Amino acid sequence: MTRSGQDYLESLRDGREVWLDGERVKDVTRHPAFRNTAGSIARLFDLAHDSEHTPVLTSQGVHRAYAIPRSYEDLVARRRAHKVWAEASFGFLGRTPDYMAAGATGFAALPQVFTTESFDGAPNALAYHRRLAEGDLYPTFTITNPQIDRTRSASEQEEDDLVVRVVAERDGGIVVRGAKMIGTGAVFGNEVIVGTIEPLAPQDIEHAVCFSVPIDTPGLKFLSRTSYEAQARSVFDNPLSSRFDENDALLVCEDVFVPWENVLAYRNVDASFTMWWQTPAYVNFVHQAATRFWTKLEFLTGLAILITKANNTYQLPPVTQAIGRLMGKVAQAKAFVLAAEASYENVEGGQGVKPGKEISFAQRIMAGELYPQAVQEIKMLAGGGVIQLPASAEDLLHPELGPLVKKYIRSPGHPAEDRIKLLKLAWDALGSEFAGRHEQYERFYHGAPHIYLMQQVWEGDTGACESLAQACLDGYTLGAGGVERPAPGAFPGDDPRTPGRNTAGRGANR
Numbered sequence: 424m425t426r427s428g429q430d431y432l433e434s435l436r437d438g439r440e441v442w443l444d445g446e447r448v449k450d451v452t453r454h455p456a457f458r459n460t461a462g463s464i465a466r467l468f469d470l471a472h473d474s475e476h477t478p479v480l481t482s483q484g485v486h487r488a489y490a491i492p493r494s495y496e497d498l499v500a501r502r503r504a505h506k507v508w509a510e511a512s513f514g515f516l517g518r519t520p521d522y523m524a525a526g527a528t529g530f531a532a533l534p535q536v537f538t539t540e541s542f543d544g545a546p547n548a549l550a551y552h553r554r555l556a557e558g559d560l561y562p563t564f565t566i567t568n569p570q571i572d573r574t575r576s577a578s579e580q581e582e583d584d585l586v587v588r589v590v591a592e593r594d595g596g597i598v599v600r601g602a603k604m605i606g607t608g609a610v611f612g613n614e615v616i617v618g619t620i621e622p623l624a625p626q627d628i629e630h631a632v633c634f635s636v637p638i639d640t641p642g643l644k645f646l647s648r649t650s651y652e653a654q655a656r657s658v659f660d661n662p663l664s665s666r667f668d669e670n671d672a673l674l675v676c677e678d679v680f681v682p683w684e685n686v687l688a689y690r691n692v693d694a695s696f697t698m699w700w701q702t703p704a705y706v707n708f709v710h711q712a713a714t715r716f717w718t719k720l721e722f723l724t725g726l727a728i729l730i731t732k733a734n735n736t737y738q739l740p741p742v743t744q745a746i747g748r749l750m751g752k753v754a755q756a757k758a759f760v761l762a763a764e765a766s767y768e769n770v771e772g773g774q775g776v777k778p779g780k781e782i783s784f785a786q787r788i789m790a791g792e793l794y795p796q797a798v799q800e801i802k803m804l805a806g807g808g809v810i811q812l813p814a815s816a817e818d819l820l821h822p823e824l825g826p827l828v829k830k831y832i833r834s835p836g837h838p839a840e841d842r843i844k845l846l847k848l849a850w851d852a853l854g855s856e857f858a859g860r861h862e863q864y865e866r867f868y869h870g871a872p873h874i875y876l877m878q879q880v881w882e883g884d885t886g887a888c889e890s891l892a893q894a895c896l897d898g899y900t901l902g903a904g905g906v907e908r909p910a911p912g913a914f915p916g917d918d919p920r921t922p923g924r925n926t927a928g929r930g931a932n933r
């Protein structure tokens with residue numbers, strides 16, 4: 424059964440240890456740094472009970488993200504569900520519950536990856552997927568080691584417990600100590616996975632562990648970054664950061680006890696890595712994320728259109744062309760989702776299908792580069808209006824200042840209140856601290872570019888590209904009798920004397 428928003432909010436009142444500004448937060452559903460965002464997430468749960476959305480968001484009584492896709496049509500249905508939730512936050516909540524749900528479903532599609540000589544995590548991976556689906560839980564994850572010193576492996580850091588590691592085995596489970604970064608949404612979650620998505624060194628055996636625990640597990644601390652929601656003046660002044668600040672927290676484990684049944688990978692460097700990459704977990708993540716990214720670009724482009732219409736610049740050819748560039752980016756973002764679905768692959772040795780890997784992986788490169796470009800384009804279109812705004816809605820309501828604001832901050836057909844409302848929304852999306860975090864998010868949440876760019880080469884079909892270029896080179900020679908010149912009007916490759924012409928195209932090399 425899917426939960427209501429109210430059920431979800433109640434589940435957060437569990438004594439979890441969240442810290443902000445030197446204060447322990449008693450209740451994230453009531454604290455001014457978290458409550459609106461908790462409410463926005465609660466609304467996602469409520470959407471599943473809305474008769475219009477139930478058929479899209481659920482399948483056999485659980486959220487659709489938990490259904491293992493068996494066909495292309497199932498992938499399309501999953502994407503439609505991801506899109507409904509993405510639109511509810513205009514793409515600004517990245518790690519909604521369907522993100523890790525998609526990962527868990529990937530685990531369940533190929534559980535044997537969790538079976539190793541040292542530990543059999545397969546039953547636990549299946550139980551994890553089932554627990555989340557049946558409880559309609561909000562799963563989150565911290566699978567990035569704290570930066571500290573990136574030239575050293577987890578076990579080579581200058582202190583033993585900087586990165587989460589196993590410090591003891593006890594009856595019924597293990598004890599872990601150390602930290603992980605950046606737990607997006609973790610303070611709003613029901614469970615958090617602690618693991619590592621980057622490859623570990625062979626000596627990192629104590630760090631080669633992955634488990635999922637309830638957020639209120641004793642010894643688990645979440646140290647929140649600055650809250651943009653707390654900084655927001657009002658919804659009118661900061662419409663996005665006041666409601667969609669999904670939070671990022673440092674997770675610290677202080678001798679946390681983890682029961683065996685919550686352990687997915689244990690003292691196995693390979694399994695703690697392949698669980699993400701060999702199962703469909705990662706490509707499922709990208710499917711959700713790419714759908715949200717497409718939605719976010721639609722939203723930003725919509726803002727650009729509204730801003731330029733309000734400034735009466737929309738019809739100026741260079742401005743219309745800039746909108747055209749943005750629309751092209753929206754189409755590109757959409758194309759990556761549709762192409763990943765169309766190039767779906769069977770889960771080898773497991774169940775169902777998964778989005779195509781090549782396109783999914785490439786989405787990370789496209790999105791990380793395209794997002795800052797889109798933001799830049801819209802800032803150029805917006806000009807100074809997004810800065811010249813009253814400090815807060817109070818000025819607009821003030822008896823003396825209100826008439827001045829209304830007189831000088833307006834556009835044809837756009838009274839001050841409408842214009843200020845639009846431009847404050849735009850600045851929250853493009854230029855605020857919240858916006859800066861989003862730019863960093865879009866660049867890094869898929870992992871570090873220096874890794875995924877290399878991965879695109881290692882795992883991509885470089886041979887097809889190389890041999891096509893080579894085929895061109897092979898198509899002509901210096902010529903024994905002097906430099907060959909094409910006959911007037913002829914393409915060099917058409918020369919019947921040219922060896923290998925037209926035979927080594929892409930198809931021939933696959």
Ligand SMILES: Cc1cc2nc3c(=O)[nH]c(=O)nc-3n(C[C@H](O)[C@H](O)[C@H](O)COP(=O)(O)OP(=O)(O)OC[C@H]3O[C@@H](n4cnc5c(N)ncnc54)[C@H](O)[C@@H]3O)c2cc1C
Nearest residue numbers: 564565566567573604605606607863864867868870871873
């Ligand atoms: C807003 C946000 C939300 C996030 N949410 C989550 C989350 O919910 N869960 C989670 O687990 N993680 C999350 N992440 C973390 C994300 O996965 C990492 O940021 C990402 O994997 C990159 O790791 P890093 O930040 O440690 O950067 P690093 O690996 O330290 O890399 C930073 C830069 O240093 C350079 N560099 C470092 N090492 C090398 C090298 N070996 N070779 C060449 N150059 C190098 C590169 O220029 C690179 O871009 C989030 C990140 C952000 C920004």
